[in-house]
Amino acid sequence: LAKTTQPISMDSYEGQEVNITCSHNNIATNDYITWYQQFPSQGPRFIIQGYKTKVTNEVASLFIPADRKSSTLSLPRVSLSDTAVYYCLVVLNNNDMRFGAGTRLTVKP
Amino acid sequence: DAMVIQNPRYQVTQFGKPVTLSCSQTLNHNVMYWYQQKSSQAPKLLFHYYDKDFNNEADTPDNFQSRRPNTSFCFLDIRSPGLGDAAMYLCATKAGTRTEKLFFGSGTQLSVL
Numbered sequence: 294l295a296k297t298t299q300p301i302s303m304d305s306y307e308g309q310e311v312n313i314t315c316s317h318n319n320i321a322t323n324d325y326i327t328w329y330q331q332f333p334s335q336g337p338r339f340i341i342q343g344y345k346t347k348v349t350n351e352v353a354s355l356f357i358p359a360d361r362k363s364s365t366l367s368l369p370r371v372s373l374s375d376t377a378v379y380y381c382l383v384v385l386n387n388n389d390m391r392f393g394a395g396t397r398l399t400v401k402p
Numbered sequence: 403d404a405m406v407i408q409n410p411r412y413q414v415t416q417f418g419k420p421v422t423l424s425c426s427q428t429l430n431h432n433v434m435y436w437y438q439q440k441s442s443q444a445p446k447l448l449f450h451y452y453d454k455d456f457n458n459e460a461d462t463p464d465n466f467q468s469r470r471p472n473t474s475f476c477f478l479d480i481r482s483p484g485l486g487d488a489a490m491y492l493c494a495t496k497a498g499t500r501t502e503k504l505f506f507g508s509g510t511q512l513s514v515l
């Protein structure tokens with residue numbers, strides 16, 4: 294099972310771009326990288342998923358280098374409402390959806 | 403419209419008294435999950451169903467059981483809750499093995515007195 298490592302916490306200010314990097318050194322060929330966002334007292338919410346290179350949607354971008362041993366979630370121009378915990382998942386068995394420790398992002402005014 | 407519904411939102415039980423948490427979904431997804439999340443921790447996978455196939459995590463205590471009578475409903479039974487079982491319990495669904503997108507309910511916050 295591909296283990297993920299993320300920073301425990303990050304601080305940012307409103308309007309800044311935030312990049313959260315996840316390490317997954319033993320990612321397998323068929324594994325996808327998925328990111329979730331969780332607000333207090335709510336279930337996690339899917340943000341973005343990728344396999345390689347770059348993926349962008351209306352919420353975030355995901356950058357994955359060629360060796361796929363890490364990935365970076367990029368949040369453009371964060372606001373206070375982006376304060377949340379962000380989880381990186383590398384899914385081995387398609388149904389084996391386990392969460393790592395996550396990164397607690399605090400956006401300050 | 404809520405797609406994964408968990409009831410109740412808050413549940414209080416007594417030490418050792420069996421409790422059942424429920425989850426229903428309108429997405430017709432064939433995979434359903436139960437997670438336990440304690441304060442300031444990541445969600446911990448307890449078990450999941452792929453259709454009627456039950457998959458238990460190796461470290462899930464025997465005190466936790468689950469039932470899935472049909473596609474729409476899944477239940478978490480805690481046979482003898484201890485103080486350490488107080489947590490948020492999250493239900494999630496997924497549309498099969500070819501996606502990694504989970505849909506979560508709002509969770510049930512369980513207190514054990």
